[in-house]
Amino acid sequence: MTVVLFAAGAALWPEYEAPLRRALAEAGLAVDLVCAAAPEAVDYIIYAPGSPVQDFTPYTRCKAVLNLWAGVERIVGNATLVQPLCRMVDPGLTEGMVEYVVGHVLRHHLGMDRYILGAKGWEQIVPPLARERRVAVLGLGALGLACARALAALNFAVEGWSRSAKPGLGIAAAHGDAGLEAVLRRAEIVVTLLPKTAETENLLDARRLGWLPEGAVIINPGRGALIDDDALLAALEAGRLGHATLDVFRVEPLPEDHPFRAHPRVTVTPHIAADTRASSAARVVVENIRRGEAGLPLLHVVDRARGY
Structure with a gap:
Protein backbone atom coordinates (compact mmCIF):
# COMPACT_ATOMS: atom_id res chain seq x y z
CA MET A 1 0.00 0.00 0.00
CA PRO A 91 -5.26 27.16 -10.86
CA GLY A 92 -7.22 28.51 -7.90
CA LEU A 93 -4.14 30.23 -6.51
CA THR A 94 -3.45 31.75 -9.93
CA GLU A 95 -7.01 33.03 -10.26
CA GLY A 96 -6.82 34.65 -6.84
CA MET A 97 -3.55 36.38 -7.70
CA VAL A 98 -4.92 37.67 -11.00
CA GLU A 99 -7.96 39.11 -9.23
CA TYR A 100 -5.82 40.83 -6.58
CA VAL A 101 -3.39 42.31 -9.09
CA VAL A 102 -6.02 43.46 -11.58
CA GLY A 103 -8.10 44.97 -8.78
CA HIS A 104 -5.23 47.03 -7.39
CA VAL A 105 -3.89 48.05 -10.80
CA LEU A 106 -7.35 49.35 -11.69
CA ARG A 107 -7.62 51.08 -8.32
CA HIS A 108 -4.40 53.01 -8.87
CA HIS A 109 -5.00 53.54 -12.59
CA LEU A 110 -8.41 55.10 -11.96
CA GLY A 111 -7.29 57.02 -8.87
CA MET A 112 -10.07 55.49 -6.82
CA ASP A 113 -8.52 56.28 -3.44
CA ARG A 114 -9.26 59.93 -4.04
CA TYR A 115 -12.98 59.20 -3.96
CA ILE A 116 -13.05 56.22 -1.62
CA LEU A 117 -11.23 58.22 1.03
CA GLY A 118 -13.72 61.05 0.73
CA ALA A 119 -12.31 63.75 -1.54
CA LYS A 120 -14.14 67.04 -1.13
CA GLY A 121 -15.35 69.32 -3.85
CA TRP A 122 -15.91 68.45 -7.49
CA GLU A 123 -12.41 67.89 -8.87
CA GLN A 124 -12.88 66.03 -12.13
CA ILE A 125 -9.59 64.28 -12.77
CA VAL A 126 -10.04 61.99 -15.76
CA PRO A 127 -7.56 59.11 -15.89
CA PRO A 128 -5.90 58.05 -19.14
CA LEU A 129 -7.24 55.01 -20.93
CA ALA A 130 -5.66 51.71 -20.01
CA ARG A 131 -3.77 51.57 -23.31
CA GLU A 132 -2.01 54.77 -22.25
CA ARG A 133 -0.92 53.36 -18.85
CA ARG A 134 2.36 51.45 -18.77
CA VAL A 135 2.38 48.52 -16.35
CA ALA A 136 5.48 46.43 -15.63
CA VAL A 137 5.17 42.87 -14.34
CA LEU A 138 8.43 41.66 -12.82
CA GLY A 139 8.47 37.87 -12.91
CA LEU A 140 6.97 35.83 -15.72
CA GLY A 141 6.34 32.49 -14.08
CA ALA A 142 2.86 31.02 -13.88
CA LEU A 143 1.51 33.81 -11.66
CA GLY A 144 3.26 36.74 -13.30
CA LEU A 145 2.39 35.65 -16.83
CA ALA A 146 -1.27 35.10 -15.93
CA CYS A 147 -1.44 38.61 -14.42
CA ALA A 148 0.37 40.19 -17.36
CA ARG A 149 -2.01 38.58 -19.84
CA ALA A 150 -5.08 39.61 -17.83
CA LEU A 151 -3.88 43.22 -17.73
CA ALA A 152 -3.05 43.15 -21.45
CA ALA A 153 -6.58 41.88 -22.11
CA LEU A 154 -7.83 45.08 -20.46
CA ASN A 155 -5.66 47.06 -22.90
CA PHE A 156 -2.98 48.11 -20.43
CA ALA A 157 0.41 48.69 -22.04
CA VAL A 158 2.07 45.74 -20.32
CA GLU A 159 5.77 44.96 -20.30
CA GLY A 160 7.08 41.89 -18.55
CA TRP A 161 10.55 41.24 -17.15
CA SER A 162 12.33 38.06 -16.13
CA ARG A 163 15.92 37.26 -15.17
CA SER A 164 16.38 35.11 -18.28
CA ALA A 165 14.85 35.34 -21.74
CA LYS A 166 11.36 33.87 -22.19
CA PRO A 167 10.33 34.18 -25.85
CA GLY A 168 6.91 33.44 -27.25
CA LEU A 169 4.85 34.65 -24.28
CA GLY A 170 2.50 36.85 -26.30
CA ILE A 171 3.43 40.01 -24.38
CA ALA A 172 6.33 42.43 -24.61
CA ALA A 173 9.08 41.09 -22.37
CA ALA A 174 12.63 42.02 -21.43
CA HIS A 175 15.27 40.25 -19.40
CA GLY A 176 18.58 40.86 -17.69
CA ASP A 177 19.89 43.98 -15.98
CA ALA A 178 19.61 46.26 -19.00
CA GLY A 179 16.09 45.06 -19.67
CA LEU A 180 15.07 45.75 -16.08
CA GLU A 181 16.30 49.33 -16.25
CA ALA A 182 14.47 49.96 -19.52
CA VAL A 183 11.21 48.49 -18.21
CA LEU A 184 11.34 50.36 -14.90
CA ARG A 185 12.10 53.70 -16.53
CA ARG A 186 8.84 53.41 -18.49
CA ALA A 187 6.60 51.91 -15.81
CA GLU A 188 3.85 53.88 -14.08
CA ILE A 189 2.65 50.82 -12.15
CA VAL A 190 4.99 47.97 -11.17
CA VAL A 191 3.80 44.53 -10.06
CA THR A 192 6.42 42.28 -8.43
CA LEU A 193 5.83 38.53 -8.74
CA LEU A 194 9.29 37.02 -8.48
CA PRO A 195 10.38 34.22 -6.16
CA LYS A 196 12.77 35.01 -3.33
CA THR A 197 16.28 33.96 -4.30
CA ALA A 198 19.76 35.32 -3.73
CA GLU A 199 19.46 37.13 -7.07
CA THR A 200 16.05 38.71 -6.39
CA GLU A 201 16.45 39.78 -2.75
CA ASN A 202 16.38 43.61 -2.61
CA LEU A 203 15.91 43.68 -6.38
CA LEU A 204 14.15 47.01 -5.99
CA ASP A 205 16.81 48.88 -4.08
CA ALA A 206 17.38 52.64 -3.93
CA ARG A 207 19.15 52.71 -7.30
CA ARG A 208 16.47 50.80 -9.16
CA LEU A 209 13.61 52.58 -7.42
CA GLY A 210 15.25 55.75 -8.70
CA TRP A 211 14.72 54.57 -12.27
CA LEU A 212 10.94 54.75 -11.88
CA PRO A 213 9.07 57.81 -13.16
CA GLU A 214 7.96 60.25 -10.51
CA GLY A 215 4.63 59.22 -8.99
CA ALA A 216 4.93 55.54 -9.96
CA VAL A 217 3.06 52.94 -7.94
CA ILE A 218 4.39 49.60 -6.71
CA ILE A 219 2.18 46.56 -6.03
CA ASN A 220 4.00 43.69 -4.30
CA PRO A 221 2.09 40.43 -3.82
CA GLY A 222 5.22 38.36 -4.53
CA ARG A 223 7.77 38.23 -1.71
CA GLY A 224 8.55 40.81 0.96
CA ALA A 225 12.30 40.57 0.41
CA LEU A 226 12.06 41.72 -3.22
CA ILE A 227 12.04 45.36 -2.08
CA ASP A 228 14.47 47.20 0.19
CA ASP A 229 12.08 48.48 2.88
CA ASP A 230 14.20 51.48 3.86
CA ALA A 231 14.74 52.51 0.25
CA LEU A 232 11.02 52.22 -0.45
CA LEU A 233 10.11 54.36 2.57
CA ALA A 234 12.69 56.96 1.57
CA ALA A 235 11.29 57.15 -1.97
CA LEU A 236 7.76 57.52 -0.64
CA GLU A 237 8.79 60.18 1.87
CA ALA A 238 10.58 62.13 -0.84
CA GLY A 239 7.47 62.05 -3.02
CA ARG A 240 9.30 60.14 -5.75
CA LEU A 241 6.79 57.27 -5.55
CA GLY A 242 3.06 57.76 -5.45
CA HIS A 243 2.02 54.68 -3.48
CA ALA A 244 2.99 51.14 -2.49
CA THR A 245 0.42 48.39 -2.05
CA LEU A 246 2.10 45.56 -0.15
CA ASP A 247 0.74 42.09 0.60
CA VAL A 248 3.98 40.37 1.67
CA PHE A 249 6.63 41.31 4.21
CA ARG A 250 9.95 40.19 5.61
CA VAL A 251 8.27 39.50 8.96
CA GLU A 252 4.66 38.28 9.05
CA PRO A 253 2.38 39.28 10.60
CA LEU A 254 3.74 42.76 9.96
CA PRO A 255 4.60 44.29 13.38
CA GLU A 256 2.10 46.86 14.59
CA ASP A 257 4.84 49.49 14.95
CA HIS A 258 6.26 49.00 11.45
CA PRO A 259 6.38 52.29 9.48
CA PHE A 260 4.35 50.75 6.66
CA ARG A 261 1.32 50.49 8.97
CA ALA A 262 0.73 54.21 9.37
CA HIS A 263 2.24 55.58 6.18
CA PRO A 264 -0.34 57.53 4.13
CA ARG A 265 1.14 56.26 0.87
CA VAL A 266 1.24 52.59 1.81
CA THR A 267 -1.58 50.06 1.68
CA VAL A 268 -0.99 46.95 3.78
CA THR A 269 -2.96 43.78 3.09
CA PRO A 270 -2.34 40.69 5.28
CA HIS A 271 -0.90 38.20 2.74
CA ILE A 272 -4.25 37.54 1.09
CA ALA A 273 -3.42 38.04 -2.58
CA ALA A 274 -3.35 34.35 -3.44
CA ASP A 275 -4.01 31.68 -0.88
Missing part, protein backbone atom coordinates in the same frame (compact mmCIF):
# COMPACT_ATOMS: atom_id res chain seq x y z
CA THR A 2 1.30 3.46 -0.96
CA VAL A 3 1.65 5.63 2.14
CA VAL A 4 1.10 9.40 1.90
CA LEU A 5 2.10 11.40 4.96
CA PHE A 6 0.26 14.66 5.54
CA ALA A 7 3.03 16.63 7.25
CA ALA A 8 1.71 20.12 6.58
CA GLY A 9 0.71 20.66 10.19
CA ALA A 10 -2.18 19.55 12.38
CA ALA A 11 -4.03 22.84 11.89
CA LEU A 12 -4.41 22.21 8.14
CA TRP A 13 -5.49 18.55 8.39
CA PRO A 14 -9.23 19.24 8.94
CA GLU A 15 -9.22 21.55 5.92
CA TYR A 16 -7.37 19.16 3.59
CA GLU A 17 -8.43 15.67 4.63
CA ALA A 18 -11.75 15.50 2.78
CA PRO A 19 -10.53 17.21 -0.44
CA LEU A 20 -7.47 14.94 -0.56
CA ARG A 21 -9.50 11.77 -0.02
CA ARG A 22 -11.99 12.90 -2.65
CA ALA A 23 -9.24 13.65 -5.17
CA LEU A 24 -7.56 10.31 -4.48
CA ALA A 25 -10.83 8.49 -5.05
CA GLU A 26 -11.47 10.39 -8.30
CA ALA A 27 -7.98 9.43 -9.49
CA GLY A 28 -8.59 5.78 -8.62
CA LEU A 29 -5.65 5.70 -6.21
CA ALA A 30 -5.76 3.32 -3.27
CA VAL A 31 -3.36 4.91 -0.79
CA ASP A 32 -3.04 5.17 2.95
CA LEU A 33 -3.36 8.90 3.76
CA VAL A 34 -2.06 9.42 7.28
CA CYS A 35 -0.84 12.10 9.68
CA ALA A 36 1.77 9.83 11.28
CA ALA A 37 3.82 6.92 9.97
CA ALA A 38 7.19 5.28 10.35
CA PRO A 39 9.52 7.35 8.13
CA GLU A 40 10.82 4.31 6.26
CA ALA A 41 7.25 3.42 5.19
CA VAL A 42 6.37 6.82 3.62
CA ASP A 43 6.13 7.13 -0.17
CA TYR A 44 5.08 10.79 -0.44
CA ILE A 45 5.12 13.74 1.95
CA ILE A 46 2.57 16.54 1.70
CA TYR A 47 4.37 19.53 3.13
CA ALA A 48 3.99 23.16 4.19
CA PRO A 49 6.46 25.56 5.80
CA GLY A 50 6.45 25.10 9.55
CA SER A 51 5.96 21.35 9.24
CA PRO A 52 7.27 19.24 12.11
CA VAL A 53 9.24 17.30 9.50
CA GLN A 54 12.56 19.07 9.10
CA ASP A 55 14.94 16.12 8.81
CA PHE A 56 14.19 14.11 5.66
CA THR A 57 17.04 11.65 6.15
CA PRO A 58 14.87 8.84 7.63
CA TYR A 59 12.41 8.97 4.70
CA THR A 60 14.41 6.57 2.60
CA ARG A 61 11.42 5.35 0.53
CA CYS A 62 9.96 8.78 -0.16
CA LYS A 63 9.53 9.51 -3.88
CA ALA A 64 8.61 13.21 -3.61
CA VAL A 65 7.87 16.06 -1.22
CA LEU A 66 4.75 17.90 -2.37
CA ASN A 67 4.61 21.48 -1.12
CA LEU A 68 1.24 23.15 -0.52
CA TRP A 69 2.70 26.62 -1.05
CA ALA A 70 3.96 28.23 -4.24
CA GLY A 71 6.98 29.55 -2.34
CA VAL A 72 9.69 27.05 -1.42
CA GLU A 73 12.39 29.32 0.02
CA ARG A 74 11.86 27.92 3.52
CA ILE A 75 12.58 24.33 2.46
CA VAL A 76 14.70 24.39 -0.70
CA GLY A 77 17.91 24.95 1.25
CA ASN A 78 17.36 22.01 3.62
CA ALA A 79 20.47 19.87 3.21
CA THR A 80 18.64 16.68 4.29
CA LEU A 81 16.10 17.01 1.47
CA VAL A 82 17.39 14.83 -1.34
CA GLN A 83 13.96 13.77 -2.61
CA PRO A 84 12.31 15.66 -5.50
CA LEU A 85 10.52 18.79 -4.26
CA CYS A 86 7.39 19.93 -6.10
CA ARG A 87 5.99 23.41 -5.58
CA MET A 88 2.30 24.27 -5.73
CA VAL A 89 1.05 25.53 -9.08
CA ASP A 90 -2.68 25.71 -8.44
CA THR A 276 -3.87 27.97 -1.53
CA ARG A 277 -7.40 26.59 -1.68
CA ALA A 278 -7.74 23.05 -0.42
CA SER A 279 -10.19 21.85 -3.08
CA SER A 280 -8.01 22.74 -6.06
CA ALA A 281 -4.63 22.20 -4.35
CA ALA A 282 -5.64 18.65 -3.42
CA ARG A 283 -6.08 17.79 -7.08
CA VAL A 284 -2.62 19.17 -7.90
CA VAL A 285 -1.04 17.08 -5.14
CA VAL A 286 -2.92 13.93 -6.14
CA GLU A 287 -1.98 14.35 -9.79
CA ASN A 288 1.69 14.21 -8.81
CA ILE A 289 1.06 11.12 -6.68
CA ARG A 290 -0.69 9.51 -9.65
CA ARG A 291 2.21 10.41 -11.94
CA GLY A 292 4.76 9.12 -9.46
CA GLU A 293 2.96 5.80 -9.12
CA ALA A 294 2.66 5.50 -12.92
CA GLY A 295 6.36 6.22 -13.45
CA LEU A 296 5.64 9.54 -15.20
CA PRO A 297 7.63 12.77 -14.71
CA LEU A 298 6.45 14.84 -11.75
CA LEU A 299 4.99 18.28 -12.32
CA HIS A 300 6.44 21.56 -11.00
CA VAL A 301 9.71 20.07 -9.74
CA VAL A 302 11.89 22.70 -8.08
CA ASP A 303 15.27 23.47 -9.61
CA ARG A 304 17.50 23.45 -6.51
CA ALA A 305 20.18 25.54 -8.18
CA ARG A 306 17.76 28.34 -9.04
CA GLY A 307 15.77 28.01 -5.82
CA TYR A 308 12.31 27.67 -7.38
